Amino acid sequence: MTVNDSLMVLGVLAAAAAGLWAWRRWHPASFWYGVAFPARAVLVYLTWHHIASGCKLTRHRQRWRLTLDAVPAAGLVVRGAAGIVEHKRRMRRVDVERAPRLGLLRPTAQGWRVRLRLHDGQVPADYERAAEGIAHAWRVHSVRVVDVRPGLVTLWATMRDPLTEVTVTPATGELLRVRPGKLENGQDWVMDLRTVPHWLNAGATQSGKSNLANAIIAGLAPQPVALVGFDLKGGVEFTPYAPRLSALATTRKECVGLLDDLVGEVEARMAVCRRHGARNVWRLPESLRPVPIVVLIDEVAELFLMADKAEKDEVAKTGTALLRVAQLGRAFAVHLIVCGQRIGSDLGPGVTALRSQLSGRVCHRGNDPETANMTLGDMDPAALDAARAIPAETPGVAVVAGQDGSWHRARSVYLSEETAEQAARDHAHLTPAWDIVIGSVPTTRPPLPEAA
Numbered sequence: 001m002t003v004n005d006s007l008m009v010l011g012v013l014a015a016a017a018a019g020l021w022a023w024r025r026w027h028p029a030s031f032w033y034g035v036a037f038p039a040r041a042v043l044v045y046l047t048w049h050h051i052a053s054g055c056k057l058t059r060h061r062q063r064w065r066l067t068l069d070a071v072p073a074a075g076l077v078v079r080g081a082a083g084i085v086e087h088k089r090r091m092r093r094v095d096v097e098r099a100p101r102l103g104l105l106r107p108t109a110q111g112w113r114v115r116l117r118l119h120d121g122q123v124p125a126d127y128e129r130a131a132e133g134i135a136h137a138w139r140v141h142s143v144r145v146v147d148v149r150p151g152l153v154t155l156w157a158t159m160r161d162p163l164t165e166v167t168v169t170p171a172t173g174e175l176l177r178v179r180p181g182k183l184e185n186g187q188d189w190v191m192d193l194r195t196v197p198h199w200l201n202a203g204a205t206q207s208g209k210s211n212l213a214n215a216i217i218a219g220l221a222p223q224p225v226a227l228v229g230f231d232l233k234g235g236v237e238f239t240p241y242a243p244r245l246s247a248l249a250t251t252r253k254e255c256v257g258l259l260d261d262l263v264g265e266v267e268a269r270m271a272v273c274r275r276h277g278a279r280n281v282w283r284l285p286e287s288l289r290p291v292p293i294v295v296l297i298d299e300v301a302e303l304f305l306m307a308d309k310a311e312k313d314e315v316a317k318t319g320t321a322l323l324r325v326a327q328l329g330r331a332f333a334v335h336l337i338v339c340g341q342r343i344g345s346d347l348g349p350g351v352t353a354l355r356s357q358l359s360g361r362v363c364h365r366g367n368d369p370e371t372a373n374m375t376l377g378d379m380d381p382a383a384l385d386a387a388r389a390i391p392a393e394t395p396g397v398a399v400v401a402g403q404d405g406s407w408h409r410a411r412s413v414y415l416s417e418e419t420a421e422q423a424a425r426d427h428a429h430l431t432p433a434w435d436i437v438i439g440s441v442p443t444t445r446p447p448l449p450e451a452a
């Protein structure tokens with residue numbers, strides 16, 4: 001090759017590299033699907049056997065193979081023990097290491113998914129244990145085991161943590177549905193109170209609980225719902241949202257009164273449903289359908305703590321009323337969003353029962369492993385591990401679990417208090433008066449959609 005030829009080849013290579021760089025820089029999505037993903041896929045298939053072996057996912061099988069056996073030749077052996085001079089071919093059964101069969105790698109915006117066939121005797125937990133090792137071998141942010149079916153698991157690899165930056169998601173406009181942030185798989189985090197009626201929002205201080213509550217309030221503010229606040233931290237959290245709150249309790253006495261109202265309202269709705277042969281308010285004729293109530297409770301532990309014995313009765317009443325609202329509210333469009341650092345049995349009897357009614361769980365970073373245990377203890381152990389691994393420098397990141405047992409890492413969208421307060425002020429005209437709400441009087445609000 002002449003010097004000119006070499007220069008030309010170098011020039012072409014440099015131009016190709018610059019083109020690829022520019023492509024990646026200006027249109028990363030098409031670069032990923034067109035170049036980066038196919039290259040990654042080839043690497044994954046080529047290295048899979050090695051990685052599976054390193055992560056102890058392989059199995060040994062007996063297979064027929066044509067082998068070359070070394071045979072000492074007669075007469076020459078005497079020259080030395082290692083006098084092997086002849087080879088003989090023959091078929092025989094040998095031990096072969098087999099990796100689990102990889103299905104087709106399917107690209108996602110943030111990485112890829114691939115289905116694997118389990119070896120006999122393997123369970124999905126084997127793959128959950130190996131996931132971290134596989135993530136390191138594939139040089140990706142995380143690998144999760146998802147979509148478990150008999151004999152099959154799907155591995156979902158994510159190249160970068162999609163929760164480092166969460167952008168604002170538009171309002172859904174659907175009743176009792178909010179999008180407070182993003183899930184790790186890049187999809188919107190949808191909180192649908194008609195599917196999961198009550199939520200527990202737990203985490204240490206500065207973990208992002210209030211930000212999530214703000215996002216929920218801002219999402220619900222434009223909807224035809226009544227918002228109610230319980231804030232025993234002197235009202236500092238919820239008073240700024242007062243224009244959009246139909247009721248706000250900031251002292252224990254007010255809490256007891258407001259809970260009495262709520263229990264009475266649930267019972268009244270129950271009576272209306274019974275009269276009309278409806279199992280829930282969504283099956284009532286539209287003109288009779290009451291306005292949904294969303295109850296936000298800040299720092300739930302304050303409701304159960306007592307300074308002296310005189311408060312014992314009030315605390316007991318509060319616990320019972322809250323439990324009744326939780327148990328009965330789901331059918332009668334009364335929803336709870338309970339925020340707190342701890343919601344354990346140490347707060348008193350009834351708290352564990354209340355927690356079990358809160359089927360939606362959001363577990364932010366906790367100060368101790370107990371927070372994750374209390375919030376997600378009855379779920380998949382992998383969810384607990386993910387919650388315990390949330391770093392302090394990413395407030396708003398949480399593990400979110402619904403009632404079907406599935407869970408996701410998610411992050412609420414950052415919403416300044418001013419923005420949420422502005423949303424409350426902007427939609428103050430939609431705030432139904434509490435007297436009208438608990439009077440179950442059909443109001444002139446816009447008609448509610450039919451139940452799904």
Ligand SMILES: Nc1ncnc2c1ncn2[C@@H]1O[C@H](COP(=O)(O)OP(=O)(O)OP(=O)(O)O)[C@@H](O)[C@H]1O
Pocket residue numbers: 203204205206207208209210211212395396397411412413414415
């Ligand atoms: N999703 C988020 N993205 C970015 N920053 C966030 C997010 N959520 C919260 N933060 C930041 O973290 C800080 C603490 O958040 P927040 O007040 O919601 O925590 P908290 O758990 O309610 O704390 P506390 O119990 O002390 O009230 C806030 O200053 C906020 O700026």
